[in-house]
Structures are given as C-alpha cells and as structure tokens.
Amino acid sequence: xxxxxxxxxxxxxxxxxxxxxxxxxxxxxxxxxxxxxxxxxxxxxxxxxxxxxxxxxxxxxxxxxxxxxxxxxxxxxxxxxxxxxxxxxxxxxxxxxxxxxxxxxxxxxxxxxxxxxxxxxxxxxxxxxxxxxxxxxxxxxxxxxxxxxx
Amino acid sequence: xxxxxxxxxxxxxxxxxxxxxxxxxxxxxxxxxxxxxxxxxxxxxxxxxxxxxxxxxxxxxxxxxxxxxxxxxxxxxxxxxxxxxxxxxxxxxxxxxxxxxxxxxxxxxxxxxxxxxxxxxxxxxxxxxxxxxxxxxxxxxxxxxxxxxx
Amino acid sequence: xxxxxxxxxxxxxxxxxxxxxxxxxxxxxxxxxxxxxxxxxxxxxxxxxxxxxxxxxxxxxxxxxxxxxxxxxxxxxxxxx
Amino acid sequence: xxxxxxxxxxxxxxxxxxxxxxxxxxxxxxxxxxxxxxxxxxxxxxxxxxxxxxxxxxxxxxxxxxxxxxxxxxxxxxxxx
Numbered sequence: 001x002x003x004x005x006x007x008x009x010x011x012x013x014x015x016x017x018x019x020x021x022x023x024x025x026x027x028x029x030x031x032x033x034x035x036x037x038x039x040x041x042x043x044x045x046x047x048x049x050x051x052x053x054x055x056x057x058x059x060x061x062x063x064x065x066x067x068x069x070x071x072x073x074x075x076x077x078x079x080x081x082x083x084x085x086x087x088x089x090x091x092x093x094x095x096x097x098x099x100x101x102x103x104x105x106x107x108x109x110x111x112x113x114x115x116x117x118x119x120x121x122x123x124x125x126x127x128x129x130x131x132x133x134x135x136x137x138x139x140x141x142x143x144x145x146x147x148x149x150x
Numbered sequence: 151x152x153x154x155x156x157x158x159x160x161x162x163x164x165x166x167x168x169x170x171x172x173x174x175x176x177x178x179x180x181x182x183x184x185x186x187x188x189x190x191x192x193x194x195x196x197x198x199x200x201x202x203x204x205x206x207x208x209x210x211x212x213x214x215x216x217x218x219x220x221x222x223x224x225x226x227x228x229x230x231x232x233x234x235x236x237x238x239x240x241x242x243x244x245x246x247x248x249x250x251x252x253x254x255x256x257x258x259x260x261x262x263x264x265x266x267x268x269x270x271x272x273x274x275x276x277x278x279x280x281x282x283x284x285x286x287x288x289x290x291x292x293x294x295x296x297x298x299x300x
Numbered sequence: 301x302x303x304x305x306x307x308x309x310x311x312x313x314x315x316x317x318x319x320x321x322x323x324x325x326x327x328x329x330x331x332x333x334x335x336x337x338x339x340x341x342x343x344x345x346x347x348x349x350x351x352x353x354x355x356x357x358x359x360x361x362x363x364x365x366x367x368x369x370x371x372x373x374x375x376x377x378x379x380x381x
Numbered sequence: 382x383x384x385x386x387x388x389x390x391x392x393x394x395x396x397x398x399x400x401x402x403x404x405x406x407x408x409x410x411x412x413x414x415x416x417x418x419x420x421x422x423x424x425x426x427x428x429x430x431x432x433x434x435x436x437x438x439x440x441x442x443x444x445x446x447x448x449x450x451x452x453x454x455x456x457x458x459x460x461x462x
Contacts, residue, residue, distance in 0.1 A: 022239070025189065026187065028183070029182070030259075035179055038175060102263060113462060120459055138460035200380070205357055205371075243381055263381060266381055271308070271375055273379050274379040285379070290352070
C-alpha cells in the first residue's frame with residue numbers, strides 16, 4: 001500500500017476514503033472529515049468557494065502525508081481536499097489512516113490536519129446569508145522571514 | 151439529537167455509525183474504529199471472542215458517552231461495541247462524533263476510547279493460529295481499593 | 301441471605317458456571333462478599349481482595365451494602381476496545 | 382528576465398488577473414521578486430515583505446535564486462481544512 005493524496009473538485013464520498021486504508025495488522029482506523037458549517041465567527045454562512053493552487057496543493061499534501069507516514073509508522077493514509085463551490089454540510093477535507101495501535105491513528109490524523117491548515121495553498125471564500133462574501137483570514141504559511149526587502 | 155450507545159452481536163457497519171452524527175453547525179466529524187488484528191503481542195491470531203456483560207456494558211457506555219458529551223460540548227456522539235465471535239478485520243468498536251471545531255472531535259473520540267478500555271465490562275478471548283486460546287490480560291477497572299478483606 | 305453473583309471471563313472458566321451463590325449476613329457490603337467468596341476456598345481462595353464488583357450495573361465502592369434484590373457481578377480486569 | 386508570477390485569492394482580486402509579470406535581473410532571488418513587485422506601486426505598494434512565495438510548488442526561502450523556467454507564485458495566508 002502507499003500513501004494517497006489528491007485535490008478534487010468533485011464531492012468527497014467519506015466511505016470511499018475510509019476504504020483506502022486498513023490492514024490485517026492494524027487495530028485502529030480513523031476517518032476525519034472537515035465539513036462546511038452554517039456559520040463562522042458568528043456570521044451565518046450559506047456556502048463557500050475553495051480556491052486552490054492545485055499542483056502545489058497536491059505536492060504539499062504529499063509532503064505532509066509522507067511526514068505523517070514516517071512519524072507515525074504507517075503507509076495506510078489517504079488525504080483529499082476539495083476545491084470549488086461547496087454547500088453547507090459538504091466535506092471539504094477527508095483524512096483516513098490505519099495503524100496497529102490507536103495512539104498513532106489519532107496523532108497521525110491530527111498531524112495531517114494541523115499541517116494542512118498551516119501549509120496547504122487553498123483559500124476559503126465565504127458566502128454570507130446577507131449576500132456578502134469574503135476571503136477568510138488565513139494562516140501565514142511557513143517560510144523564511146524575509147526582513148526588509150532589498 | 152442525543153448520544154447513542156449500544157452493544158451488539160451483529161457486524162458493525164462503519165458508515166451507519168458515521169451517519170448518526172453530523173450537524174449543520176459542525177465543522178468536524180470523526181469516526182474511530184477498533185479492528186481485529188492478525189497478531190497481538192507477537193502471537194499470530196486468527197480470531198477472537200468478546201464476552202460482555204451486556205446490560206452493564208450499555209450502562210457504562212452511556213455513562214462514558216454522557217461524560218464526553220458534557221466535556222466536549224456535543225450531543226452528536228454514537229458508540230457501539232461488538233460482542234461474540236469476530237474475524238480478523240472485523241470492527242470491535244466504533245465511535246462517531248461531530249463538533250463545531252476539530253479539537254473537540256479528536257479529544258472526544260479519544261476520551262471515549264480511553265475510558266472504554268478502562269471501564270467497559272467486556273473481555274477478549276484470543277484464538278491463536280497454533281490452536282490455543284486465552285483471555286487477554288485486561289485492565290483493572292476503577293473501584294475503591296478494598297484493603298484487606300474483613 | 302443468599303446472593304447470586306454473576307461471573308465472567310476467567311472467573312466463569314474457574315467456576316465452570318456463570319454465577320456463584322454466596323451466603324451473606326443481612327447488611328453485608330461489597331467487601332464482605334469478596335471475603336465470603338475467598339472463605340469458600342477452592343478456586344476462590346486466591347481471589348484478589350481488590351476484585352471489582354458491580355452492583356446493579358455500576359462499579360460498587362467497598363462499603364456499599366448489598367440488598368437481596370441487587371444484581372451483583374464479579375468483574376475481572378476488562379479488555380474491551 | 383520577465384517572471385510570470387501566479388496569483389491567488391485576495392492577490393488575484395487586487396490585481397484583477399491570475400498572474401503578474403515582474404522584471405528581474407538574472408540571478409534575482411525570492412526577496413528581489415517581492416521587492417520588485419512592491420516597487421511597481423499601485424495595488425502592490427503595500428504587499429508585505431514577508432509574503433510567502435512558492436517556486437516550483439514549494440515554499441521558497443528568501444535567498445533562493447529564481448530561474449527563467451521556474452513556476453513562481455505568490456501565496457497569501459492559506460485557509461484550507
């Protein structure tokens with residue numbers, strides 16, 4: 001088996017992501033889903049658009065998944081992130097992992113989610129019920145602080 | 151919605167447990183599965199039997215789920231534990247939870263698993279490939295240390 | 301009073317039965333139950349005094365009095381999950 | 382050399398375009414790219430000097446030299462998950 005990652009404009013089907021992991025040596029399987037909430041920071045939301053830099057996003061996902069694979073000792077790991085227009089309740093990200101023992105499944109999935117929030121070149125445009133929309137304030141990606149520009 | 155817990159002799163279907171949680175206000179959904187491994191402590195295993203004290207197990211599961219619900223602020227929580235004869239790869243336990251933010255989903259599912267390992271009146275009889283079988287050494291359940299018996 | 305005590309897992313194997321009858325004085329506690337079982341000797345002689353006991357589907361403190369209509373069970377170390 | 386720099390999210394809205402051309406000296410680095418964009422003024426005058434830049438799909442250190450065939454992109458604060 002090998003780590004699988006992808007970026008997609010199609011609806012994510014949780015059971016298909018779950019089916020990508022699991023092994024006879026694994027006693028723990030974990031599926032995490034990020035879903036679109038009907039409000040954010042107190043503002044009612046009726047949908048959102050994820051813009052992605054798909055080629056880089058796949059390469060960053062691959063990097064994160066490889067790190068998690070090494071760190072938590074499993075190659076049964078699948079990660080997918082959606083882009084395009086999403087409705088309330090739609091799955092924006094799915095992480096599936098299986099490991100011999102439960103600690104690594106919890107920590108591995110959590111690691112993938114935290115790193116993806118920090119590094120994945122994807123941007124969220126929220127549509128509010130009052131007709132407005134806005135880019136969600138994001139996280140400064142890792143990089144070398146550049147000091148004053150020359 | 152309300153917390154759902156049950157003990158069953160039937161095969162656990164992960165997607166059905168997953169479908170019991172989720173809400174428009176929730177941005178995080180987590181499904182954890184415990185599965186039967188083909189070895190334990192270095193011994194090859196070809197199946198196992200869970201014996202349960204079903205009435206007490208349901209009451210303990212209910213107690214654990216209620217604690218998790220209060221502590222992590224969600225009533226979107228489902229927990230099921232299997233008993234009877236299980237094959238390699240079968241799901242022995244499933245926990246599904248959904249919460250507004252991801253930290254509570256991870257911590258809530260983890261809490262349920264840790265407490266269930268400590269308190270659930272269920273016992274595991276492993277069948278080894280050499281034809282032997284044995285009760286798996288368990289965890290002393292919580293209780294008041296009794297000192298010398300009178 | 302006679303208290304029927306449910307048995308599970310290794311206890312059930314030891315006793316070759318899924319319950320055991322224990323004779324207790326009225327007002328006896330969980331501690332007294334374990335002591336009485338140990339006093340029966342045989343397979344119960346080595347029962348740890350700290351063995352967990354459930355009364356009416358809850359882990360019971362040592363000093364909980366047992367009533368005639370209570371459902372009592374001996375709980376060996378658990379292994380769910 | 383002229384470096385086509387891909388834009389996303391708020392940067393794309395600012396520029397009303399999905400890329401911007403930046404004139405750089407041969408051997409120029411990621412830092413030089415950000416400085417050159419700021420020097421263009423207009424919507425770019427306030428571009429933070431710490432803005433992340435990706436070169437060939439990886440976050441690039443400030444001192445990485447940019448080649449003519451590299452795929453360069455400006456990465457505003459990310460919001461995946």
